[in-house]
Amino acid sequence: MSERERLLAGSYQGAGPPDDEEKRIHSRLPSEELAAAHGVRYKGQDATTARDASCRRPQFAPLDLRCKQAAHLLDSDAINSRPMTLMRSASDPTPVLHPPTDPRRYRTLFLSNTLPTLLISDPTTDTAAAALSLHTGNWHDPSAVPGLAHLTEHMMFMGSTAYPQEGAYSQYVLGHGGAVNGYTLSEETNFHFKVESAYLYGAMDRMAAAFVSPLLAESSITRELLAVHSEYSKNLLTEERRQWQVLATQALPEHPMHHFSTGSLHSLNRSDIHAEVVRFHHSHYSANAMRLVVIGRDSLNTLQYQAMRLFARIPNHHLHATLPPTPAAPYVHGVNLPSLTYMQPIGPSPTVSLYFPLPSQFHDHRHRTAEYVCYLLSHEGPSSLVARWRARGVVHHVNATLTVDLPSMAVLQYTLTLVDGAVTSGDFEDREQHGDMPALLTELVGSVFAYLSLAAAEADGRSRWQEWRSQLQVAWDWAQKRDPYELAPLLAKQMHSTPDEFVLDPPQHLQHSNRSTQQLLSWLTPDNAMVHVAARAYPFRYARREPWYSVPYTNRSLPVALLHQWSTRMRSHAEPSVVTLPASNSFIPDDFSLQREDEADINHPAVLVSNDYYRLYYDQALASRLPVTLLYFNLFSPVVDPSPAHQAYLLLATALVNDNLASLLYQARLVGYQAAVTSSPTGVHVQLSGVTQTFARVLQAVVDALLAVRVDGVRFAAVKASLVASLSSSMSRRTALICFCCRYAV
Numbered sequence: 232m233s234e235r236e237r238l239l240a241g242s243y244q245g246a247g248p249p250d251d252e253e254k255r256i257h258s259r260l261p262s263e264e265l266a267a268a269h270g271v272r273y274k275g276q277d278a279t280t281a282r283d284a285s286c287r288r289p290q291f292a293p294l295d296l297r298c299k300q301a302a303h304l305l306d307s308d309a310i311n312s313r314p315m316t317l318m319r320s321a322s323d324p325t326p327v328l329h330p331p332t333d334p335r336r337y338r339t340l341f342l343s344n345t346l347p348t349l350l351i352s353d354p355t356t357d358t359a360a361a362a363l364s365l366h367t368g369n370w371h372d373p374s375a376v377p378g379l380a381h382l383t384e385h386m387m388f389m390g391s392t393a394y395p396q397e398g399a400y401s402q403y404v405l406g407h408g409g410a411v412n413g414y415t416l417s418e419e420t421n422f423h424f425k426v427e428s429a430y431l432y433g434a435m436d437r438m439a440a441a442f443v444s445p446l447l448a449e450s451s452i453t454r455e456l457l458a459v460h461s462e463y464s465k466n467l468l469t470e471e472r473r474q475w476q477v478l479a480t481q482a483l484p485e486h487p488m489h490h491f492s493t494g495s496l497h498s499l500n501r502s503d504i505h506a507e508v509v510r511f512h513h514s515h516y517s518a519n520a521m522r523l524v525v526i527g528r529d530s531l532n533t534l535q536y537q538a539m540r541l542f543a544r545i546p547n548h549h550l551h552a553t554l555p556p557t558p559a560a561p562y563v564h565g566v567n568l569p570s571l572t573y574m575q576p577i578g579p580s581p582t583v584s585l586y587f588p589l590p591s592q593f594h595d596h597r598h599r600t601a602e603y604v605c606y607l608l609s610h611e612g613p614s615s616l617v618a619r620w621r622a623r624g625v626v627h628h629v630n631a632t633l634t635v636d637l638p639s640m641a642v643l644q645y646t647l648t649l650v651d652g653a654v655t656s657g658d659f660e661d662r663e664q665h666g667d668m669p670a671l672l673t674e675l676v677g678s679v680f681a682y683l684s685l686a687a688a689e690a691d692g693r694s695r696w697q698e699w700r701s702q703l704q705v706a707w708d709w710a711q712k713r714d715p716y717e718l719a720p721l722l723a724k725q726m727h728s729t730p731d732e733f734v735l736d737p738p739q740h741l742q743h744s745n746r747s748t749q750q751l752l753s754w755l756t757p758d759n760a761m762v763h764v765a766a767r768a769y770p771f772r773y774a775r776r777e778p779w780y781s782v783p784y785t786n787r788s789l790p791v792a793l794l795h796q797w798s799t800r801m802r803s804h805a806e807p808s809v810v811t812l813p814a815s816n817s818f819i820p821d822d823f824s825l826q827r828e829d830e831a832d833i834n835h836p837a838v839l840v841s842n843d844y845y846r847l848y849y850d851q852a853l854a855s856r857l858p859v860t861l862l863y864f865n866l867f868s869p870v871v872d873p874s875p876a877h878q879a880y881l882l883l884a885t886a887l888v889n890d891n892l893a894s895l896l897y898q899a900r901l902v903g904y905q906a907a908v909t910s911s912p913t914g915v916h917v918q919l920s921g922v923t924q925t926f927a928r929v930l931q932a933v934v935d936a937l938l939a940v941r942v943d944g945v946r947f948a949a950v951k952a953s954l955v956a957s958l959s960s961s962m963s964r965r966t967a968l969i970c971f972c973c974r975y976a977v
Contacts, residue, residue, distance in 0.1 A: 328733065338534075342518070342542055343539070344542075348524075348525070349523070350531055353526060353712075355528070361434070361524065361719055362524045362723040363438070363522070364720070364724050368418045368420055369417060371487075376498065378459060378495065378498050381415040382455060382456065384413050384422070388400050389447070391445050394440055400434075403434060404430075431527045439542045443546070452508070456500060474765065477574050481572070482562060483561055569759065572761065572762065573769050574763060574785075576767060579767060579959060580650070580651050582646055583672060584644060585645045585762055589601070589633075589641040594638075596730065598744045600747040603748065604755070606631075610812070612898055618894045619810055620675065621949075622943075624653070624945035631645045643755070654766055656770040658670070668793060680757060681800045683752060684800070689812070693745065696748070700743075702816060703738035707738050709859060709922060771785070825857075826858075835850045836850040860926045865917075866915040867914045873912045881910040881914075881915070883950070885915060886953075887940050887941075892906060899925075917933060919933060
């Protein structure tokens with residue numbers, strides 16, 4: 232047998248320490264045995280096949296060769312010609328478009344079990360990471376066992392045939408400078424870890440073993456039930472979770488969105504829960520429904536060999552993540568749409584959220600229409616809708632996003648966070664008796680629909696769209712490397728909906744479609760809206776209580792008068808002329824040339840100025856080769872002391888500075904500029920970064936804001952109220968968490 236044949240026939244040890252990586256891994260119990268033990272069959276599998284499958288055991292050759300030897304022998308041509316690794320194109324693998332400043336190398340392939348895999352080689356990284364995403368989530372829970380998908384996620388790493396000790400995977404990763412995590416969403420479950428680069432393959436081996444042959448031991452159920460319930464208890468204090476559950480409760484009962492997703496002791500503590508976990512695992516966990524991402528510092532060939540060696544053993548049962556027959560949409564016009572909901576929040580700041588059910592945007596990677604519309608809605612420039620309401624001391628900030636984006640449907644959420652005290656109980660009392668909203672909120676929501684009508688009335692928004700894409704392009708071209716622990720799970724999730732070459736969201740492939748924009752805007756109307764108001768000032772008794780998070784709320788159909796009023800504003804475009812769609816962005820750079828390198832005899836960092844007032848240091852970051860300037864400076868003030876009063880005043884002063892800069896630098900932030908003004912025990916700290924060409928303008932704006940802080944009476948009251956609310960909320964959450972932890976410990 233030749234050296235190459237011997238290598239391809241066997242496995243080899245990774246680059247980790249000998250004491251971990253030289254452990255011989257013998258045959259591993261396939262996951263089919265668990266299925267046979269519980270009488271579970273795979274789809275399309277008869278009893279004989281299931282019984283035969285339970286007797287099969289994979290065979291592994293000895294670990295006899297070093298990782299670097301394998302990388303040397305396994306050149307790309309040899310790998311691409313191997314039938315056991317199905318490349319997307321045997322002679323020309325699909326290229327992954329990446330920023331020109333990104334030094335990492337990418338490769339996409341199918342493993343022999345059809346598991347789509349993305350490999351990322353970064354020789355400079357000290358942290359390696361991997362993520363495996365399963366196209367199954369809590370929408371696949373049986374209606375009688377809400378939270379089952381989440382519990383199964385927890386059970387996956389409670390030991391495997393190869394590593395039967397509970398927590399062996401997490402202990403290995405944590406013991407080598409890493410972290411382990413996972414999450415369960417509506418139609419996705421994601422498992423990911425990070426670890427010191429030298430220990431990547433040991434962590435990959437333990438992760439893969441959990442999917443090849445998990446124990447799913449009944450003895451682990453109780454502990455993981457408590458872990459799931461602990462997460463649920465922690466989420467009781469999370470505003471976003473509470474609001475989401477109220478939204479879900481209003482969905483049609485037959486739709487999976489209506490169900491409770493996290494799970495708790497109440498929903499999962501049943502006598503047959505172990506059998507339910509095993510049944511769910513064997514009904515949904517299959518290599519063809521998974522996506523794998525590996526980020527390491529070794530070559531692509533080495534990473535590919537390790538992925539083949541470890542993850543190609545995951546069984547492929549040719550399953551498809553199909554939902555049981557349900558209504559096509561969770562919200563239906565005339566049944567639960569349009570609607571108006573008042574709910575009790577935890578925090579003091581009121582919020583007004585508009586939810587719009589949409590057709591699926593899951594595969595709209597060519598236009599990213601929803602992302603563009605969210606950009607229009609989130610515009611915070613000087614002439615924006617947000618700036619107008621911020622000047623009136625009503626709105627603190629806004630956020631527009633696709634809170635749901637699945638193959639079957641989507642929901643766009645637009646939330647306005649108001650200043651504490653913007654609405655009072657008297658405002659509600661004056662209007663509630665007529666079945667109406669407070670006048671201020673009626674005007675606020677009406678202005679949103681009027682603003683949407685401006686966008687819909689634009690005959691051809693090509694120039695505005697092209698500028699949006701240019702902003703994305705600049706930010707993408709010069710983006711800094713993302714942390715592998717953040718990047719791996721994000722890309723694994725994205726691989727379900729996006730072609731390989733576009734998985735990094737390159738803006739250059741985007742195509743303008745005014746028709747797509749107009750079609751999506753046609754769904755953002757009053758008769759397709761669910762309006763949620765969360766305010767402590769609501770003075771009336773709530774009619775209902777959400778059963779899982781115990782959120783008091785009142786829900787009813789949107790009053791006809793409001794529907795008519797807002798629809799009229801949309802048709803008449805009745806929005807003040809001071810509010811416009813996003814203006815041209817003058818911060819978009821077009822010069823990305825590098826500055827001349829300094830003379831070799833200049834010591835770095837160099838002291839440019841040093842006197843009794845300040846000292847200025849300069850350094851040229853030649854290694855980055857980016858046309859980017861970074862500036863840090865500390866302002867020391869003799870009048871500042873660490874007393875609580877002085878620190879509170881300093882917090883308020885820096886909050887006012889940042890408030891003044893919010894609209895001025897909004898467009899600069901869209902192209903990657905970052906500006907942060909924060910307080911310190913001795914004064915003020917300022918940090919700026921961005922493309923060099925227009926950096927001076929950003930710096931000048933920050934200096935002007937520091938030298939002449941505008942203290943408008945309305946904005947001062949709003950900023951102070953928001954700061955007090957934030958501090959109070961932080962103290963309340965900390966106190967509540969301490970109480971919960973003490974109760975749990977007892």
